Amino acid sequence: MASLTIKNQISSVFKGKKWRLHVIYWTLLAVVFYFQYKAALVAPKYPLAYTMEVSLSRFLTLILLCYSFLFFVMPLYRPKKLIYFWISLILLVFLADCLQVVFVKLILLQFPSLNPIPDTAFLSMLGKYIFALIALFSFFIAAFYFQDIYDRQREIQVLAKFKTEKIALESSFLKSQVNPHFLFNTLNNIYALSLKKSEQTAVIIERLESLLHYMLFECKADLVLLAQEFTFTNSYIALEKLRHRDDQCTVTMNVEGEVKDQYIAPLLLINFLENAFKHGTKASFGKSWINMDIKVSAGGLHFLLQNSKPLQVSLTQPISEYTGGIGLKNVKRRLEILYPGKHTLSITEKKDRFEVDLTLSF
Incomplete structure (x- = not known):
């Protein structure tokens, strides 16, 4: 020895x-x-x-x-x-x-x-x-x-370079996972409408085409204009509204502050919104709702998303499913990589709703 x-x-x-x-x-x-x-x-x-x-x-x-x-x-x-x-x-x-x-x-x-x-x-x-x-x-x-x-010191620099490259690859991989996850959920919606022989099926497919164009071609950069991300978010809400009548689900979106040339990592907010529609409008008794409040400043963004909680959630849908799904795990990891020390995120269950509270510093 x-x-x-x-x-x-x-x-x-x-x-x-x-x-x-x-x-x-x-x-x-x-x-x-x-x-x-x-x-x-x-x-x-x-x-x-x-x-x-x-x-x-x-x-x-x-x-x-x-x-x-x-x-x-x-x-x-x-x-x-x-x-x-x-x-x-x-x-x-x-x-x-x-x-x-x-x-x-x-x-x-x-x-x-x-x-x-x-x-x-x-x-x-x-x-x-x-x-x-x-x-x-x-x-x-x-x-x-x-x-x-x-x-x-040379070894530290090499390791730091490898770590940076690893994080970049992981971030790219996580972002690429958003596309199939989003597509899978939307195709499920189209399939459900097609079974009902709904007239909205063709319209949804057309809307889906424009959303996929943004996801596949305009999200290749590490950052996109915040205005573009909001346009994408609005388009997704419009797509979901085709599936839900106003008397079934009310969706409100309120944006405060001036949206100018701020940049944000693409497809960060869509996972939260998908989750709200998936869990906030399923198996509900009575009318469901989704409220989204966004406050924008030159240096950051505050995103508050609330959705009604299905009455049977305690029996059919544990909180872990809402807070720990694949899509949310994905976005949490992306936030850790892209905004280390520059974000706070809380996902909580309250008496009558689920709530996502996200603060970002640009």
Whole structure:
């Protein structure tokens, strides 16, 4: 299990183009050490071979420190157990410093006649190398995590793009579902009239043609003029009135405010209206009614739809059917996608009616 974790960590450290960052860092550091070596040629304090070997030992120690940290210490990082992480990090730096001192002492054995003689006390040498080691180690970690943060930001942007595309596809799919749902309900109405051999059948088919033209060809855009949506809504009400005599169902529509160049997502209101006709006029004893009040402003819309409740609703038509049908689930999801944080919707059952209260901000 531990080997698998280390293997995953190694893969993470060098994944994608990260290996380039490692090559660049170590190349730059090698150049720095090279110029230190060149400077030693001008006024050498110690033999050049000694200077070169010490520089190489520092280079090797730093490599061991950096990758031991990435492969073994970083997997210990846990927000709730930071003490283990910091103890491991401090211990690793201390061991790397000790290793550097051991390297230098071994190198000194090759040069017994150095003049001046370097300070070879162990603690003194630890203090001499620790600060340079920490500085170079910090630069490496900073560069590594700058690349890591950059990669994560790229991933976030890609995920955000995928999420946006997914939402757009879902919204398009939900909007496309409105058409067959509407068509299915209307064809049912035409079928019922045809059984009665009603003279209104041909008129309804003609009205349906104009409604479908709007739905299929004028609703392709994400937004349509509010005036167009109201025209479509009025046409649908006129279509339904052909099925219901005035003495059976009264429909009123009141619009307050000036409808100018406001835009709205297409086919948002039709589901509520369909639901009102479907459930508010079926199986009613006495006269049914549907009232629609709309208040329009430059920045939004308030839509209040009320319809009478059939007397047998408690026996034949539970509230869940009225508030949770496919069409209403569809429009609720569309509102969540298209108007996040910019709408409120409540569908309630009252003593004598059902009520839909929708507020939209454009």
